Amino acid sequence: MASIAHLAQELRARKTTAAELARTALTAARSRADLNAFVTLDEQAALDAAARADAALAAGNAAALAGIPFAHKDIFCTNGIRTTCASRMLGNFVPPFDATVVERLAATHAVCIGKANMDEFAMGSSNENSFYGAVRNPWDETRVPGGSSGGSAAAVAAGIVAFATGTDTGGSVRQPAAFCGITGLKPTYGRVSRLGMIAYASSLDCAGVLARTAVDCAQVLAAMAGHDARDATSVERAVDDYVGAVSTTLQGLKIGVVREYFGAGVDEGVGAAVHAALREFERLGAKLVDICLPHAPLAIPAYYVIAPAEASSNLARYDGVRYGHRCADPQSLEDLYTRSRGEGFGAEVKRRILVGTYALSAGYYDAYYLRAQRARRVIADDFAAAFEAVDLIAGPTAPSVAFRLGEKTSDPLAMYAADVNTVAVNLAGLPAISVPAGLSEGLPVGLQLIAPAFAEARLLGAAHQFQCATDWHARQPRA
Numbered sequence: 001m002a003s004i005a006h007l008a009q010e011l012r013a014r015k016t017t018a019a020e021l022a023r024t025a026l027t028a029a030r031s032r033a034d035l036n037a038f039v040t041l042d043e044q045a046a047l048d049a050a051a052r053a054d055a056a057l058a059a060g061n062a063a064a065l066a067g068i069p070f071a072h073k074d075i076f077c078t079n080g081i082r083t084t085c086a087s088r089m090l091g092n093f094v095p096p097f098d099a100t101v102v103e104r105l106a107a108t109h110a111v112c113i114g115k116a117n118m119d120e121f122a123m124g125s126s127n128e129n130s131f132y133g134a135v136r137n138p139w140d141e142t143r144v145p146g147g148s149s150g151g152s153a154a155a156v157a158a159g160i161v162a163f164a165t166g167t168d169t170g171g172s173v174r175q176p177a178a179f180c181g182i183t184g185l186k187p188t189y190g191r192v193s194r195l196g197m198i199a200y201a202s203s204l205d206c207a208g209v210l211a212r213t214a215v216d217c218a219q220v221l222a223a224m225a226g227h228d229a230r231d232a233t234s235v236e237r238a239v240d241d242y243v244g245a246v247s248t249t250l251q252g253l254k255i256g257v258v259r260e261y262f263g264a265g266v267d268e269g270v271g272a273a274v275h276a277a278l279r280e281f282e283r284l285g286a287k288l289v290d291i292c293l294p295h296a297p298l299a300i301p302a303y304y305v306i307a308p309a310e311a312s313s314n315l316a317r318y319d320g321v322r323y324g325h326r327c328a329d330p331q332s333l334e335d336l337y338t339r340s341r342g343e344g345f346g347a348e349v350k351r352r353i354l355v356g357t358y359a360l361s362a363g364y365y366d367a368y369y370l371r372a373q374r375a376r377r378v379i380a381d382d383f384a385a386a387f388e389a390v391d392l393i394a395g396p397t398a399p400s401v402a403f404r405l406g407e408k409t410s411d412p413l414a415m416y417a418a419d420v421n422t423v424a425v426n427l428a429g430l431p432a433i434s435v436p437a438g439l440s441e442g443l444p445v446g447l448q449l450i451a452p453a454f455a456e457a458r459l460l461g462a463a464h465q466f467q468c469a470t471d472w473h474a475r476q477p478r479a
């Protein structure tokens with residue numbers, strides 16, 4: 001499937017219709033069942049939405065996304081369509097309402113073909129924690145697509161849909177985008193409503209976009225962003241013209257290159273590709289400045305206390321009483337709780353709940369949770385100090401290319417450690433984008449750009465200028 005920009009043109013030139021694009025996407029999704037990118041496909045809903053899109057297009061007042069096939073990560077509540085969060089716990093959950101993101105994209109007449117697979121409750125970096133099975137990377141099916149938005153990334157990279165929604169609590173949009181050779185945008189915390197997005201760690205969760213290009217991400221963000229009175233953390237602030245902002249220049253733009261992000265643990269091929277991409281930015285007029293973020297090493301320990309702590313609280317609601325999995329023949333209330341939760345949650349989710357409950361328990365709260373919050377503050381201060389001197393901050397999105405299925409499943413700490421370059425951004429609430437920057441061992445490498453809060457336009461502009469001069473984002477896996 002081509003980019004949004006291209007498809008929008010074809011639709012307006014009457015070279016195709018929304019109905020035809022929807023059918024093509026559904027067929028592609030079925031023929032690539034090997035990827036396991038979807039938990040649910042909804043053919044009828046897609047064809048109905050496509051008919052409405054064709055009507056809007058014919059009337060000549062269609063939004064830019066009208067008729068464009070896409071997928072929602074299965075963490076966004078969809079009215080009348082099962083929303084599982086890739087958990088057995090929510091295997092039969094059919095929400096009675098749409099998430100704000102779902103509502104806003106539906107209003108553009110973009111056409112959702114189904115719900116994308118993910119790590120259970122968005123906990124993971126490989127999509128191997130899904131109750132519905134692992135997703136495979138379209139570049140090499142023996143490898144992971146990244147996570148937790150792995151189904152979203154695989155569906156875009158395989159050309160099934162033009163874009164997909166994702167969520168990013170600690171890297172879940174950017175890292176799968178990097179592993180699958182596509183562009184992934186995580187907006188500023190509060191820029192996009194979290195209403196109807198099933199909560200993992202509420203102070204970190206952000207809705208984001210996975211697409212082929214930065215312009216496409218700009219187009220989707222324009223539709224998703226904006227204040228929502230029903231989400232108290234959504235920010236009341238005008239939405240910038242993201243699409244218009246991509247026509248910019250890199251001349252004089254100061255990019256801080258983070259020394260800590262190229263340290264031990266970063267694969268040689270990844271480091272080399274990212275440095276080469278940064279030289280391209282320099283050629284286009286940007287100025288590279290070496291910077292350091294001295295508290296970067298605190299990001300993983302702080303994140304892996306704060307995120308589980310919030311998760312343990314958020315996931316307490318799944319008790320088998322109101323909704324979610326309920327065990328058979330409970331003998332007592334305690335039996336109902338323990339067996340429903342024991343059966344409904346997978347191993348990684350249980351691990352996070354245990355870690356989080358421990359960190360919040362009396363006697364340990366100060367030692368773990370409070371210290372993690374202090375670390376969060378100094379990490380955010382590091383970014384603020386760096387942005388006094390530079391406009392953007394750059395480094396590799398992930399320390400390696402996509403790893404092999406099963407490679408890290410027996411070692412949770414190794415899996416966590418690989419989130420080293422992404423989690424700090426969430427702790428500081430900043431926007432960031434991952435753009436395809438090269439290949440290493442024949443697999444995609446992502447470059448991460450980070451901006452000050454609410455400077456999504458600057459981020460998208462820089463990424464777009466880079467994509468005008470390079471073709472890494474146009475490379476596709478062999479089908």
Ligand code: GLN
Pocket residue numbers: 122123124125147148167168169170171172173200307419
């Ligand atoms: N990999 C990180 C985790 O497992 C981030 C996940 C996310 O951003 N949802 O928590």
